[in-house]
Amino acid sequence: xxxxxxxxxxxxxxxxxxxxxxxxxxxxxxxxxxxxxxxxxxxxxxxxxxxxxxxxxxxxxxxxxxxxxxxxxxxxxxxxxxxxxxxxxxxxxxxxxxxxxxxxxxxxxxxxxxxxxxxxxxxxxxxxxxxxxxxxxxxxxxxxxxxxxxxxxxxxxxxxxxxxxxxxxxxxxxxxxxxxxxxxxxxxxxxxxxxxxxxxxxxxxxxxxxxxxxxxxxxxxxxxxxxx
Numbered sequence: 399x400x401x402x403x404x405x406x407x408x409x410x411x412x413x414x415x416x417x418x419x420x421x422x423x424x425x426x427x428x429x430x431x432x433x434x435x436x437x438x439x440x441x442x443x444x445x446x447x448x449x450x451x452x453x454x455x456x457x458x459x460x461x462x463x464x465x466x467x468x469x470x471x472x473x474x475x476x477x478x479x480x481x482x483x484x485x486x487x488x489x490x491x492x493x494x495x496x497x498x499x500x501x502x503x504x505x506x507x508x509x510x511x512x513x514x515x516x517x518x519x520x521x522x523x524x525x526x527x528x529x530x531x532x533x534x535x536x537x538x539x540x541x542x543x544x545x546x547x548x549x550x551x552x553x554x555x556x557x558x559x560x561x562x563x564x565x566x567x568x569x570x571x572x573x574x575x576x577x578x579x580x581x582x583x584x585x586x587x588x589x590x591x592x593x594x595x596x597x598x599x600x601x602x603x604x605x606x607x608x609x610x611x612x613x614x615x616x617x618x619x620x621x622x623x624x625x626x
Contacts, residue, residue, distance in 0.1 A: 401477075402484040404455035408447040409488035412459050413585050416440035417513040419495055421579075437570035440579070445563025449508060458580040461485055462606075466542035466612025469622045472549075481482045482584075489588035497592045512593035515580040515604045520597060523575040527603065535609035535614065537569045538581045542615025547623065580604040581611070 419439035423431045431439070456473070458464045461482040467473035493512075500509055514520070517530035525533075541562075548554060548561040566581075573579045573590040580586045586604035590597040 399503075401455040402480055404451035405458060405481050405484040406488035406604065407489075408451055408455070408457060408459040409485040409584055410492040412440070412443040412445050412582070413489045413492035413588055414495060415443035417493070417585070417589055418499075419608055420513040421500055432527055433574045434571065436574065437567045437579075440570050441563040441565075441567030444566050445559050448559035448562060449550075455481075457559070457562075458486060459488075459584075460608075462538055462582060462608035462612040463542065465609050466538070466616040467546070469613040469616030470542065470546050471613060471624070472546065474602050485584040486587060488585035489582075490591065493588035493592050509592055509593055511536050511597065512589050513578065514589040514593040514595075514597040515578045515586045516595075516597055516600050517577060517603065520595065520600060521576060522578055525576045531607050532601055533573050533576050534580055534604065535611035537573060537579075538608040538611030538613035541565055541569060541617065542612050543623075546616065546619040550624075577604070581608050583608055 416436070416439050419431060420436045423439075424433070424436050444457075444459065451457060456467070458467065458481060464473060464478055464485070468475055468478060494553075496512075497509060500506065500512075511520070517525060517527045521530065544565040545558075545562055548558040569581055570579045573615065583605040586600050590592045590601045
């Protein structure tokens with residue numbers, strides 16, 4: 399049960415910190431943090447919670463990561479459902495908290511896109527479904543390679559959260575204009591549930607692509623890099 403609570407709180411922090419920075423701080427007049435700030439915020443959420451609770455649950459905070467670690471031989475299938483449920487519930491709870499906060503602003507009328515992920519007309523810069531699919535698969539695959547490599551017994555001890563957090567920052571720097579960056583199905587679902595527009599109808603891609611990419615990354619590491 400401790401592991402599930404760790405995944406709940408870790409995913410809550412990821413969504414609250416990452417999406418919260420996008421909603422409240424990215425476009426603040428003259429002082430906004432922009433894409434770079436949002437990318438850094440997402441990386442920091444994973445870095446901080448990986449240090450805080452990674453020793454309890456492994457610090458997945460992402461259904462695709464859990465599935466990718468299973469594909470890479472580092473996670474048991476029997477634990478997948480519990481982890482994924484904890485992650486999804488944590489993400490939705492965070493999105494609900496963000497909604498309560500943003501709806502309390504003076505003159506509030508709509509949450510708009512609510513830091514949701516999308517393609518075509520819902521892409522921040524108009525990228526197609528194919529572009530979204532390709533970038534999410536590639537980035538999630540590399541994310542898993544970084545995770546599996548940095549946590550390997552042969553890797554320097556104690557630095558994995560830093561590598562993983564920086565990898566997530568880089569991932570966001572690349573893909574915020576394309577899809578608003580998912581690589582995390584729980585994060586995509588939670589925001590789409592509250593957003594205005596057709597974001598919920600596109601969530602399927604942000605489950606399929608990250609999971610496929612994570613499996614590819616897990617298999618690559620297991621096949622090519624696991625053994626001497």
